[in-house]
Amino acid sequence: MKIPTGLVPKAERFLKKASPTILTCIGAAGVVATAIMAAKATPKALKLIHSDSRINHDGDPNAYTKKEAVASCWRCYVPTVIVGGSTIACIFGANALNKRQQAALASAYGLVSQAYNDYKRKVRENFGEEAHRDIMRQIAAERSSGATIISPNLINGSCLEFEGANEEQRLFYDAMSERYFQATISQVLQAEYHLNRNFALGGGFITLNNFYEFLGIEGVQGGDDIGWMVSDGLYWVDFDHSRAMVDDGLNGEVECFIIDAPFPPVSEAEYDEYL
Structure with a gap:
């Protein structure tokens, strides 16, 4: 299938312009997904902690230490941590891109303003x-x-x-x-x-x-x-x-x-x- 001429450049321009908004939306969705994944992982983590505690403490499910609890359940939260880290990266990335776009707009406005003032001065001088x-x-x-x-x-x-x-x-x-x-x-x-x-x-x-x-x-x-x-x-x-x-x-x-x-x-x- 042949891609229409000009479609790729237009898509690139759209993504460049909309990237802060896209990253912000992904970040918002990531916050929700992180909360849901953490909630789903908690029952599994508690089950593993109690199971390991029974093995290590003569059948007592609540005798575990904090260190033992972390060692037992950390694997359950790996997907949650990955999603949460990606969410943070999207939020910071959106902020950085937004600042870059604002700086570019301010620079462009300064150039246009200077050009306009130069134009008015030259019109007065010449005409x-x-x-x-x-x-x-x-x-x-x-x-x-x-x-x-x-x-x-x-x-x-x-x-x-x-x-x-x-x-x-x-x-x-x-x-x-x-x-x-x-x-x-x-x-x-x-x-x-x-x-x-x-x-x-x-x-x-x-x-x-x-x-x-x-x-x-x-x-x-x-x-x-x-x-x-x-x-x-x-x-x-x-x-x-x-x-x-x-x-x-x-x-x-x-x-x-x-x-x-x-x-x-x-x-x-x-x-x-x-x-």
């Missing part, structure tokens, strides 16, 4: 700021079919709007985290203001997730480790605003406001390289 904004509008339009992130209220009871102000919720696209959310224009402008206020009063460092807290939306993974730092020429976090018409998949084209930062947030290591 100007307007070309960059046009590309951001196109990206927003292409991704508008995804689910939007709705955040009608701010977190922790912190209100950035004037009491009684009845402003319209609008659709925004955050280019830094590449996601949509809903807020009022006042909320966004107040969030940018308070971010810069804390930037100036808080020792010259503000994180990306601090900005999302002011917006009232969830932070992103790694957002507490990157941000903006005071340096030569950077004492204020600037934001770019642009507007585009996007298809929300329900009502046709709707107005979308795009938020981007000319100076993207960086980690401390990246900041040290710029100095």
Whole structure:
């Protein structure tokens, strides 16, 4: 029987990707199997212990010592020990593979993030700021079919709007985290203001997730480790605003406001390289 072309590579990729899950399932099954085998082996072990005790202690089935008991019954538990050891190996193996995959994903994300920042910088250098904004509008339009992130209220009871102000919720696209959310224009402008206020009063460092807290939306993974730092020429976090018409998949084209930062947030290591 001829194996279809490409089937083996696909199977290899599937096994490589799913190996942590497979090992975890085997480990879970192994825990159950170890318990069952130990329970089944115990009556046989007790029978052997009592039998040997009668032989060694003039017919007394309970006169055995601990050492004699182990010598009499250890063979009964050999399969149980093998299964238990294999189970432990599967659990540790799944953990090791999972850590390796996470490290690979983190490395890939770092490369993609660096490439994206380099791309934005080169677009600005070679084609100007307007070309960059046009590309951001196109990206927003292409991704508008995804689910939007709705955040009608701010977190922790912190209100950035004037009491009684009845402003319209609008659709925004955050280019830094590449996601949509809903807020009022006042909320966004107040969030940018308070971010810069804390930037100036808080020792010259503000994180990306601090900005999302002011917006009232969830932070992103790694957002507490990157941000903006005071340096030569950077004492204020600037934001770019642009507007585009996007298809929300329900009502046709709707107005979308795009938020981007000319100076993207960086980690401390990246900041040290710029100095």
